[in-house]
Amino acid sequence: MVNLKELKKEAERILEEGKVKYIIGYERGTNGFWPTPAFIKNPEDVEKLIWDPTCVYNLTRFLVDEKRRKAKEKKPDERPVAIIVKGCDSRALIILLQEKFINREDVHVIGVSCENGGVLDEKKLARRVKGKKALKVEFGEKDKLIVTTEEGKTEIPAEEILAERCLECKANFPVIFDVFLGEKTKRQLDNPFHSLEKIESLSKEERWAFWKEQFDKCIRCYACRSVCPMCYCDECVVDTINFAVTADTPAEEKAQKIKWVEKSPVSSENFVYHLVRAIHLAGRCIDCGECERACPLDIPIRLLNKKLEKEAKELFDYEVGFDPDQPSLVSSFKDEDPEDFIK
């Protein structure tokens, strides 16, 4: 069990010693139930820190922002930033380290385990408590979560309200950390790609119909891109920010700049955007499910990433996010890679 007191004590210690610039963690949000990311600089503020199944966000995204901010500062504070990570967040951190986007000495990792296997799914919880307002959720004993609503406490089996990705999580504890709180409970899953079965069993036409319906909804708000810790390119292929077309842009200049994807949210462009996004995350996505959570139109984006994770495992025996020294999926190869599809 993660002892919140220990977490606060550790946070207070590193802040008082001046070891870190600040701590990225979770605090209770203004609506009283869901948390909000907390950036704690003063040792007095550590009381705000929380850790419970409502802490769904992947905070490693803020390390990407921190790096950008630091690059602009004239006299940057060279101390590391402390961050509270769950299992999936720590794997995101491993990918950032693997790609040498951030350095290990720039981050102080406080790992927490997801006791009974994970964090909540907002919709599942709302359905389970039948419209009552949940006030508090705690980790309970034996794969149960204790949910407090207006009508009192109830114990709910964890799998009923956990996020889909948490049910497919292979290791619900951090794989990289400086300080670790909680217990390591590696799970043996019969089928770690359970959520794909439904779509894979459909015929080709049905699959197309399914994804067309999903992608037609997309309004191209790019929330999935903004929230993803792996989408850190300075310029994304889907919006050429350096290329503004004005009334007097000459035709030659327009022809030289390629617009890979149109911005209009129409079916064909949405398809290309989502395909590109998925392929750019092949072998990098660690399934933190943030894209799907952030999507305002509930497009099951995670299923695209999960499929490529599965293919990487099956075709190339590549496991994502456990070893920072492993070469990335698309910049490595094996002689025995399959080539039966090549003429």
Next chain:
Amino acid sequence: MAEEFEPKIVAFLCKWCSSAGSDLAGVSRMEYPPNVVPITVMCSGSISPLYIFSAFNKGADGVLVSGCHPGDCHYIKGNFYARRRIALVKKLLEYIGFESKRFQMSWVSAAEGTKYTEVIKDFVKQLKPLGPQTQLRRNL
């Protein structure tokens, strides 16, 4: 009488092998269907998946990626990277229900003019019954 459908194929050919292979087919006066729009790239490993999606998006009925045989890459290992990448693209296209017969990869060396013509002939034959590609075609 309705005209027969002629598919438009965008072929990404490696400069060092397949492109030279297609040249060989040309200078040897071998006949093959004129449906191909060849684009020479420096290596099959330089082909971003985005090129492929974009070709379909801009109206290609079929996309062919052709590179050197494993071990023959001018840049030593570019085609091995391509092999991995293309395998993933192929799986992804299949997964979303795209007609995956429209996308093909082949190994054609500079000496294989005949193989190049055969690859194109087979690909055209494969594409004709499928009709025009409308799934990813830009439709604004």
